[in-house]
Amino acid sequence: MRRFIMKNPAKVGATGETQFKVEERHAIAFSGKDMPPVLSTPSLIWFLEHAAIKVLEPLLDPGEASVGTDIELQHLAPTPVAHSVTCVARVIQSDGRGVAFQLEAHDEYEVVARGFHRRRVIHTASFTKRLEEKVHSDPKQPQKSQLQ
Numbered sequence: 562m563r564r565f566i567m568k569n570p571a572k573v574g575a576t577g578e579t580q581f582k583v584e585e586r587h588a589i590a591f592s593g594k595d596m597p598p599v600l601s602t603p604s605l606i607w608f609l610e611h612a613a614i615k616v617l618e619p620l621l622d623p624g625e626a627s628v629g630t631d632i633e634l635q636h637l638a639p640t641p642v643a644h645s646v647t648c649v650a651r652v653i654q655s656d657g658r659g660v661a662f663q664l665e666a667h668d669e670y671e672v673v674a675r676g677f678h679r680r681r682v683i684h685t686a687s688f689t690k691r692l693e694e695k696v697h698s699d700p701k702q703p704q705k706s707q708l709q
Contacts, residue, residue, distance in 0.1 A: 567617070567620040567621055567622065567625070567657070567682060568620055568621070568622055569620050570620070570655050570657055571616055571617060571620060571652045571655040571660045572652060572655070573652050573653060573654065573655060574651065574652060575616050575651070575652045576612075576616065576649055576650065576651045576652070577611075577612040577613055577614070577615030577616035577617075577649070577650045578612055578615070578647060578648065578649050578650075579608045579609075579611050579612045579615065579647075579648045580645060580646070580647045580648070581608055581645070581646055581648075582643065582644070582645050582646075583599075583600045583604075583640055583641065583642050583643060583644050583645075583646060584642065585598065585642060586604075587600055587601060587604035587642075588600060588601060588604075588642050589601035589602075597641060597642075598641075598642055599639040599640060599641055599642070600639065600640040600641075600642075600646065600673070602634065602636045605634070605636060605646070605648075605666060605673070605674055606632060606634060608646065608648045608666070609632075609634070609648045609650060609664045609666060609674070609676070609678065610629055610632070610678065611648075612648045612649055612650035612664070613627075613629075613650035613660075613662045613664075613678050613680055614627060614680075615650075616650060616652060616660075616662070617660060617680060617682070621682065624684060624685050624686060625682055625683065625684060625685065626682070626683055626685050626688070627660070627680040627681065627682050627683070628680065628681055628683055628688070629678065629679070629680055630659075630679050630680065630681050631677070631678065631679040632676065632677070632678045632679075633676050633677045633678075634664065634674055634675075634676035634677075635674060635675050635676060636673065636674050637671075637672060637673055637674055637675065638668075638670075638671050638672070638673045638674075639673075640668045640673050644668050644669060645668060645669060646666055646667070646668050646673065647666065647667055647668075648664070648665075648666045649664070649665050649666070650662040650663070650664055650678060651663045651664075651665075657682075658681055658682045659679060659680070659681050659682075660679070660680050660681075660682075661677065661678070661679045662677070662678040662679070662680070663675075663676075663677060664676040664677065664678050
């Protein structure tokens with residue numbers, strides 16, 4: 562099995578950034594409520610993840626990718642449609658395969674989110690093989706929730 566080591570491990574303090582303008586497709590509308598649509602948490606997470614990906618992509622060897630394995634986020638303030646958001650991911654720990662990030666997002670007025678994200682470097686061929694096995698096989702039994 563191939564070892565998973567990036568050409569150059571991610572350095573603590575390295576940052577990635579994404580910027581975007583909130584569009585209707587990024588917003589959640591609170592139906593029946595007297596509230597305007599605002600940036601949804603799932604959309605915000607997507608942009609924060611991509612800020613982390615920007616740090617790792619140049620460090621990956623051919624046949625490697627990074628996947629998100631953990632995210633913890635406090636969505637602290639609303640951002641209206643048509644406003645700009647900047648998302649920053651800063652490396653706080655790197656152990657070769659696993660990289661942990663501190664996350665922050667802000668609009669033109671304030672910090673709108675803070676959190677933590679972890680990514681893991683994987684071999685794309687193994688990932689694809691595992692996924693194809695799921696697609697082309699019948700599940701033995703549906704998995705039951707651990708919450709029941």
